[in-house]
Amino acid sequence: MITHPDPIVTSRLGHDDSHTLERYLATGGYEGLRKALGMTPEAVHEEVNQASLLGRGGAGFPAGRKWSMLREAPTTYLVVNGDESEPATFKDHLLIERDPHQIVEGTIICAYAIGARQAFIFCRGEFALGLERLTQAVNEAYEHGALGTDIFGSGFELDLVVHPGAGAYICGEETALLESLEGKRGFPRIKPPYFPAAVGLYGEPTVVNNVETMSNLPWIVLNGGAAFAALGEGTSTGTRLFALSGHVKRPGWYELEMSKTTFRDLIYDPSLGGGIRHGRELKAFIPGGVSAPWFFPEHLDMGLDQDAVGKAGSMLGSGSIVVMDESACAVRAAYRITRFFWRESCGQCTPCREGSGWVEKVLRRIEDGYGREEDLDLLLDACDNIAPGLGWPPKQTTICVLGPSIPSSIVSAIHRFRDEFLVHVKDGGCPFEPDEVRRAE
């Protein structure tokens, strides 16, 4: 049963001018900030704790708890992660282009709660329009009195800088993002320290939160944490913005109540994904970005719930669902995902740098018809060296989680579609047609 609560982060997107200050103010914009500034920072923090807002970037760490971990220091920073690059994820891109003021307002609220006086929004470099809209929104927020000194007469002061990335998936990893923001290569930092809350930007305590996480804050402050927590179930509270792509009739973004909606609803309901194109059968789907192990038809009735998906051996991750129908080649899909990790590996750690290239080559030769039967064991063995045990969550041999994400698609594909790999080997090539080009309507 699909519930239809009022949207929280996409409430303005029905308007063509949702990115403008005029529309924002006409639809309750900056009221959450005004209310927050009338509360103590601790009280704002408490509302977010009550909301049980889980970070919307991928790891799903509770936002309020992250804020509690800040080391006491004269200078603290807030950095908003808008470097959305997990393949098939396009929800932050949407929020950045279509409702930049909501992100700015959420950022100011967060900065107030944690006592930061300078904040940065790290926006993925490839989002040219997004950068323009965010920069415009920040300019307007200063003029409107929502940024700078004495914000709305409260005495609170904050500077907000929009920082452009330059094209590197790894910068979505929070310590790599901070390195990049410091003007360096996006190399994830060795842990410990595990959290930027202890040692972050310029070595100072720093909160790094995702764009969608920030976008929820104005609503949470206005309506209260309890109202947010009343949506969803268990630890998966509120709504979440899901990005649906692949072989569905209606790819797109859908803001849904957590837990209450199932994968079947999302993929098949006429108001959501609308079912598989050409009436074909579902082969597999990826439940949370390409770092996640694949799901299959037997998982369709699971709710969009962080814990449930985790227990079933995958993750809701970045909230992006990729649907593959029976015409999709599992070898080709695993190859393309692996190629991505190989291209984006920062190169610091051997298992990731060497392992990704190795398995990419083996997958490529299988797809091209030059594979050997023993290549399947070779793939699994190489994956086992990247993430020993091949379990979920993966064991770590590297500084960050990019490396351990490599086996997900390969192991999923081999375990489920072993015969398909063997046909590639036996027949000397791929038995599937080239992927059908989707026609512009």
Added chain:
Amino acid sequence: MADAKGLSPENLAKAEAVVALYPHRRSGLIPLCHIAQAQDGYLTPAAIEDIARLCGVSAAEVRGTASFYDMLHTEPVGRYVVAVCTNIACMLAGAYSVLSHAEDRLGVRLGQTTEDGLFTLEEAECLAGCDQAVCVQVNHRFFGPVDEEGFDRLVAELAAGEFDEVVPPHGVLCRVERSVGLKAHRDDERATAPAAPAGSGDGGAA
């Protein structure tokens, strides 16, 4: 490059203003690379020298940092960098057919530039436009869904200048400039801040 003179006086002023937004100068490195690319389409050796001076690092460090990032070019590229996404969602929508068609249509292979200097063809990783697969970016402006016919139309219209409003020449990223400097009272801290922060990424494997 005999004709490369580094950043223009106007862009130098812009760059100074950007550097002033950060507690440490080096943080301006990537934004300044974007300013340099907006001016010349790629990072010229002279512009790299300017960026190094403004950020308080060596030219080698600028080059070494820039080479890590896909969007930063140290060699000239075409007026339009056309990037076809082939990652999973676009692949399932036929991206490899569109890409191979693009190579035929432009008469170049991946990474090459057409003889007239108009188009450079690239294969992109996921561009976060998956509901519009196959997704194509031209100088980081989005187009999609793009099929083979759509690709032909797109390059014809680009060549005819019909997208000049939407798609500026390569390197121009954000056409909205920040209108204010920093306002919160932290000028004193900034003046005493060291050029390079201590204890941030110093323990990395790098």
